[in-house]
Amino acid sequence: MDFEEKIIVVDEGQSPMRIDKFLANKLFQVTRNKIQNGIKNEWVTVNGSLVKANYKVQPSDEIIMQIPLNAEYDGVVLPEDIPLDVVYEDEYLLVIDKAPGLVVHPGTGNYTGTLVNALVHHLQNSDLPVLPGNSMDRPGLVHRIDKDTSGLLVIAKTEAVLSHLAAQFHEHSVQRRYQAIVWGQPDPADGTIDAPIGRHLKNRTMYATYDQEEAELAKNAVTHYSTIQSYYYVSLIECRLETGRTHQIRVHMDSIGHTIFNDEKYGGDQILKGTVFNKYKQFVENCIKICPRQALHAKSLGFVHPVTEKPMYFESPLPADMQGVLDKWDKYVEDRIDKFEN
Template identity: 55%
Template sequence: MKFNEIEGEDEQEQEDLFEHYAITVDAKQSLVRIDKYLMDRLPNVSRSKLQDAIKSEYVLVNKQPIKSNYKVRPLDEISISLPEPPRDTEVKPENIALNIVYEDEHVLVVNKEAGMVVHPAYNNWSGTLVNALAYHFQQLPTMEGNDGRPGLVHRIDKDTSGLLVIAKTEKAMSGLAKQFFDHSIDRVYYALVWGEPAEQKATIDVNLGRSPKDRRVTMAFPEGDIGRHAITHYEVLQTLRYVSLIQCKLETGRTHQIRAHMRYIGHPLFNDATYGGNQILKGTKFTKYKAFVENCFKIMPRQALHAKSLGFVHPISQEKMYFESELPQDFTEVLQKWERYVQYT
């Protein structure tokens, strides 16, 4: 059995090799060939590249593939995925500091800062966690099918902070990968979400998959016939009138799982621009309140999500390992501001 799929809250699969666009045609747009229409709107993309993308069904109109002579109509929804040229998968070592929580000869646990990309990919070929690992550690193992991602068995979003386990040997990678495959890894995240969930403690068991309008976005498919099985267990830890601090335990590791699941139940993560959380979704219309929320957004200019704890069985010693991390400063500061707001207003 092969365990060659890196799991994680931001699992990107092969999507890193594509450049994505989503366009809604203007209501007053006249009929025009789609390749000409897109050339006027996509800078530095040749007509031949667009035509190749259309032939390969990387261009969809209203979720359906079309031909090159298709003429766009008002309010058409166009999604485009343009393949990027293959990149050299050799990782360049970079002297970037790592916050190491635990290390032995087989495994490494790091506490990743928000803003750091986990592995090299489109638009982020340097400055990643993997570039740092390549500098500090030699010859980390790589799972089959994951060239350019040495040591990784899971990952978290660029703007999500928190704990990651890295494999330093082939045997450790195999053992950890099997635990992720079996969903036996214990992963707990803290998130600040808009509103107060109706249930104090619940399980979200809803399939997740790529949005046909924008493949960088994950959406819920409650009917269960599309997407991949995804389970998130959440518990409300603290209610703060217009936002809530919650704990999420992942049973699966799908792309943007917590972010998409919480949006699905009507409680997007605070300041999550991709899933609508960067708008004021709960609260008053007073100018003072608006200024307070916008100040919180400035303090934490990212989604309020932190990989708080991580538990697994050591792949060599079979010892149960468990690690916890403190909330980062930006998260803590915003949480304290909400606590004071609730107390004094």
């Protein structure tokens, strides 16, 4: 996503005013609703710190707002006949196995062709509940996964179910496990990453970890990981989320030197482990062609059904692109062992 940066220094004689109203008066081409959404998306800072929409500007405040380019969108979600892999559905909710490359909800540059457009078509209903604090283009969504992450999502059909599921996520009682291919071999093989995550200070489309002393810049984030199998220069790991921050696994694994394979945003599309030989470089490039996205998959999802109160648990097999990469690395390891044994 590309941004235009606006910097505004509040006049010395300015009386206290809500920042969303102040910016709407200053930025005539940006609606107050878009400004409020920008504040929620953490695209607005005052004197280098994030604020809420009810913050009242003070004289000499320096306000920086990142405005998404080409962001013309009226917020109406149109139904689209896009195939969905529905693994469970009843009158209260449904669980979807999202394919990689499918954007979850409309946004800058992706106003159509999203999972939400498909969902409205599938349910023949555009009047799905919206979580408080979310915009109207996120009906039914309790949680999200990135465009290029595959795997399981639960969708609520009623407001009561949405609230109940949201509470389970807030209480960290939802079981979520992801599998990822990462560069290198984690040491220790199993561990916990406890590092707050917040917006990257220089690139607002990225996130970064912060020291506990800098916690005011970020939100608490905890990831438990375990190594399933190593392939010399990459490993298949499983992650259990204790919190659900944006890009959490991607940022946490990168922070300990084990970036997710082919995660372009965090440098995983570069050769981070291995040899300098051209043959190896070609091998890695072939793996990237097989899995042209970050190798991250939301493998399992467990929660209590808000109405029946029965435990629900779902698993999704590793997608073909990630499995294809592992098959190639498995053959690579086998050939390497044969070479040294013979």
